[in-house]
Amino acid sequence: MARSTFREAGAYLSLLGLLVLAGCTPGYEELPTYRYRLTVELATPQGVRSGSGVIEVHTWQAGPQTIPSPGAIRTREDGEAIVIDLGRQGLVFALMRAGNFMDWPGSVARSLIPSVKGDTYDVRGAEIAAIKAMRGVREVPPTFASGSSQLQNWPDLVRFADRSRPETIRWIGPLPPGRIAPFAVAIRRVTFEIVDAPVTRTINRRLPWLSDAAGETRLPTDLDRAGLDPFIPPLSSFDFTRNVDR
Template identity: 35%
Template structure:
């Protein structure tokens, strides 16, 4: 489980919920899809032993999305923005409800499991639909030149997948929805070397050869919090 501080006013207190993030990619061989289930928990920490220790906290469990593409290639959509993505999942359920505790209860008691487009071909924001409009809030997209070697990781531009994977490959859309499905736990089948790594830094001793754009961003929890130890 990864814990982080929460900023912003649109928060939930005492909420624990799961969402499914689905990524759809257009290819010359047809649509390719991958999805993952992530669990998010928010709580209010006590201001002890000092005021700085208090405030809203958030944690998540789950795994990155993996999309199998033509030619044996795989696109990974990482967990780094898991709590940001979660906002798109619960927003339609709390419209008009004030107060973080009340919003948390609304999610807990809801029977609505709605698919919400967060980025895709449509540009309008219809009632109950939320779309990512800021590229800075997108998840991190990566690939491996050699999936057996973590040091071959490369960041991928979601607006230009063809540059990394070949002509005719593009992001169609990402959707998110509240779900009660189990948390995803299959990433070590794709990346068995995750089980041999210490939690934390992806680069470890090979800092000089690790891509500079990812060295302070990617760690084992970017791919999975469910690695058997």
């Protein structure tokens, strides 16, 4: 009997491992997936420059009996930072994050739909239905109200002095009030459009070291090294490309 129990326990653990590897968690329901094209326009001394990319968002919601967090939401974003080519000034990267809002790529669409009211277990499904029903290009507001807080809703910007060397990363913005930007570039507009197109996968050609980065490799910026970064959350390789659960 004990041997049979051990076999059953082993089978359960094996199944659980397979579910985790597949991106599933027992007790979670997968909601519809959607893809969107994010376009970032920059104002530069040479005029407006832009770049775009397609990002895919997967969402799971815990059921009412799930322990310890019934109704909890998990997302997985599949995509990469937006690359804006400034010609002789090099490339600017609009990251897959917005300040402290690390789940921003999976949440930005919610800033473009009316607030959804209702039962906890129905709200996110209704939100995704509204997102998938959007047509045409929408402008993304620079901030997003979440409860009593205003969250940053435009991506962070960085560049590299030498793209082959991650240690040469340079922070562009946003910057705290009163700090002068050393690189005269700022976001002019961000747009969002629901699309049925392949997820963008070009960044490894732009940043050859990225495919070898282990896990969420920490990337100290020039402001980190100067001790000037209390305003800026730490950067990592995860901000450039991701396909993992959050």
